Amino acid sequence: MGNRRRVAERRKTRPAVVGGMIAVVVVGAGFGVYALTGGSAADDRTSATSSSGDNKPKVKTGPLSAKEVQSASTTFLTSWQTGKVTQAAAVTSDSTAATALLTGYTKDAHIKDVTLTAGTRTGDKVPFSVKGTVSYKGTTKPLAYESSLTVVRNKETGKPQVDWHSSVVHPDLKDGDTLVTGESGTPPVKAYDRDGGELTTAKYASLGPVLDGLREKYGKTAGGKAGIELQVVRGKASQKAKLSDKTLLTMSKGTPGKVKTTLSPxxxxxxxxxxxxxxxxxxxxxxxxxxxxxxxxxxxxxxxxxxxxxxxxxxxxxxxxxxxxxxxxxxxxxxxxxxxxxxxxxxxxxxxxxxxxxxxxxxxxxxxxxxxxxxxxxxxxxxxxxxxxxxxxxxxxxxxxxxxxxxxxxxxxxxxxxxxxxxxxxxxxxxxxxxxxxxxxxxxxxxxxxxxxxxxxxxxxxxxxxxxxxxxxxxxxxxxxxxxxxxxxxxxxxxxxxxxxxxxxxxxxxxxxxxxxxxxxxxxxxxxDLAAAGVVQAGGHGGDTAGPIVAALLKMG
Incomplete structure (x- = not known):
């Protein structure tokens, strides 16, 4: 058997307990950091020479330990929060994509004063909350949302790393999408039902994607004026899937145009x-x-x-x-x-x-x-x-x-x-x-x-x-x-x-x-003169699941 050695870095400060979880406060770059601790990424580095004597290090395999998950997630979140984009990206499975999106988070989305708070780990998944400020041309607004990351083991090095997807940065992002704050390319619209009532997500919870689609199609022709917004701007893959750009935060409202639909209230x-x-x-x-x-x-x-x-x-x-x-x-x-x-x-x-x-x-x-x-x-x-x-x-x-x-x-x-x-x-x-x-x-x-x-x-x-x-x-x-x-x-x-x-x-x-x-x-x-169809994914037989939904609507005719 080859010799095994463990390298560990000692902390110079004792961790504090915040809200029932261990947290470390890092001062610098105007950020307040609250993230789960567990030592640096070096804490779980293990190397060994092979038994054949060729001195090649063995690659660690098997399930990740809690310490490895905690270490990788802490390194990523702390580096992102303190503006150390290169260091944050280095602990992901795609450093190039991570660098681009994390850089754009500040430069294109104009998000600053970011605080990331890690939640309770579930297996290899770590949820975290994001709080920050969007600042654009003298206008500022607070931003807050929830996200999560998953830690995986690098197959070549055996080290834990964040499984990179754009959704780590914001759950509404698909891979290839970006976050941008500025004058929206498409003016807002107000959509109305067939009887003249306004269609909103407050009234009809599931209409968000439909309203986004109506804005994308008719915003420039419906007579509105663009406002300043933080938006998800879709990349090529999302465009191919026919996903519309999505507004996450309105900095200043534009003047909406009007679009009438065929929907019955x-x-x-x-x-x-x-x-x-x-x-x-x-x-x-x-x-x-x-x-x-x-x-x-x-x-x-x-x-x-x-x-x-x-x-x-x-x-x-x-x-x-x-x-x-x-x-x-x-x-x-x-x-x-x-x-x-x-x-x-x-x-x-x-x-x-x-x-x-x-x-x-x-x-x-x-x-x-x-x-x-x-x-x-x-x-x-x-x-x-x-x-x-x-x-x-x-x-x-x-x-x-x-x-x-x-x-x-x-x-x-x-x-x-x-x-x-x-x-x-x-x-x-x-x-x-x-x-x-x-x-x-x-x-x-x-x-x-x-x-x-x-x-x-x-x-x-x-x-x-x-x-x-x-x-x-x-x-x-x-x-x-x-x-x-x-x-x-x-x-x-x-x-x-x-x-x-x-x-x-x-x-x-x-x-x-x-x-x-x-x-x-x-x-x-x-x-x-009514027709309807429904699906219940992973629900079982259609007659028992989607059937009652469709039948209830047909009875109204």
Whole structure:
């Protein structure tokens, strides 16, 4: 065994106890520092020569000790707080990116007098609070927020370091984003519902991303004047994900312009109540006859899953698949069609939920029971592009050309082959949707025509709405409404749709996600001139999770 030695640095001052935690006060650069202590980064440095006598130091491996986590986090926080950017960046996993963002924190965001207070460590994660002052051209305002960091072990050196992401500096930052204080490039807007009431996050908690999107789209044309703000300015990756710039602190208010939306105050308030009661839920309500969006709500206030989510839609995709099968003349609702317990395709074995099967029954029964293999066993009769074409041409999906007034993800139905193509037929594989997309699917079935959903009337800015290249036949529409009506009355959607009367149709979905214990629960439905869709991520079966949310909103029509 090689010799082992431990190098430790002795403290010259005794740590003080502040608020029940050990803290060290560092004087200098006009900062007051309060951070968890635990010795310098050198306290846990251990080296050893290899047993082979080559004198190469062994790299420390294994889980981090509490002392290592405390040491790395203290070094980082103390260095950042005292303005020693290079030292702070050196203890991260990406010193270049850390240096750039921490430098910009002072120079571009104009944040000074920073105090960082570490909280109680949980494993390798250390939460901390930030207090500072934003000062720009004679105007100052206090800034306070919560953040956290995670300490990891460097694989090459074995030393503990802060796992660098921009969110360490501020939780609203994605990697590549920056913080900037100055005259905002986009004037503020005041958004209004269809009845003239102002839309605010105080009234509708989840509308933050929507309001940000409206400002980005209409701020320069709505007649407003820019103010001075601390903003998250999105980088290339965030722009690609269609994330809007975000205001964190208003230094001086500009003059807002005005934008009127199609949102209904009644439906929006109800949608907010529904998602508030169910974690990770999202919902959208549409008017099929016009495409007007009446409500959009998310349990999360930071990301608009309802408009921008990209999730496998599970069995709700069977509405689109059935449209294709009906148009190709491969099946009719009352035609006998088996749903075997298992089905093999291109080396994969597909199973139904709970390993169920339908030996003798109609396609309508299989649709209502959401029996997977009744759809996958059509794969040998289909080309790889059939589902893609159906989604694009009839439902307007996957073309990335919707113009609703704020950023959206318009669905993705890639051309696939073999088992992946089979999985696409039941909304898995590479298929990706969100509640806006699936509400539009139900709206298209109800009206027989795709009308691109919109949040702001195209009359406001004369933009062109997306159109489908063809319309489903009246017979196909009739058959779709037949199978969806059966599902709402007798199938997997019947429990949720109980008490929803009139011209109704519905489809449930459960989408498996790798590493997730419960599937994402989906539900899409219509009632007369209303269509809605929702998702509850990691919630379980759609009929039990998203179903009650959608049904409650349809009952209001």
């Amino acid at each position: 009644t439906f929006q308030a109800a949608a907010e109540r529904q998602v508030a009661a169910k974690a990770r839920s999202s919902v959208v309500v549409i008017r099929p006859s016009t495409g007007e969006i009446l409500a959009v709500a998310n349990n999360s206030r930071s990301f608009n899953v309802a408009f921008q989510g990209s999730l496998a839609p599970g069995s709700t995709m069977k509405v689109v698949t059935s449209t294709m099968l009906f148009e190709k003349g491969l099946v009719k609702p009352d035609q006998s069609h088996p749903c075997p317990k298992t089905y093999k395709l291109a080396g994969w074995t597909f199973h139904n939920d709970d390993d169920s099967e339908i030996k003798q029954g109609s396609f309508k029964l299989a649709f209502g029971a959401s029996c997977n293999n009744a759809f996958i066993n059509f794969a040998p009769k289909l080309s790889n592009s059939d589902l893609t074409k159906e989604a694009q041409q009839v439902y307007g999906l996957g073309l990335n050309n919707w113009a609703i007034g704020v950023p959206t993800f318009d669905g993705s139905i890639p051309v696939q082959s073999g088992a992946q193509m089979g999985a696409s037929l039941i909304g898995q594989g590479g298929v990706r949707m969100n509640p806006l997309n699936m509400a539009s699917v139900s709206a298209t079935v109800e009206s027989g025509v795709f009308r691109q959903p919109y949040l702001v009337s195209p009359d406001v800015d004369h933009r062109t709405l997306a159109k489908a290249s063809r319309t489903m036949s009246a017979q196909t529409q009739g058959w779709l409404k037949e199978v969806m009506r059966y599902t709402a009355g007798y199938g997997t959607a019947s429990k949720a749709m109980s008490g929803v009367y009139g011209d109704v149709g519905a489809k449930t979905g459960s989408a498996e996600v790798d590493g997730q214990k419960k599937p994402n629960g989906w539900f899409t439905a219509y009632r007369g």
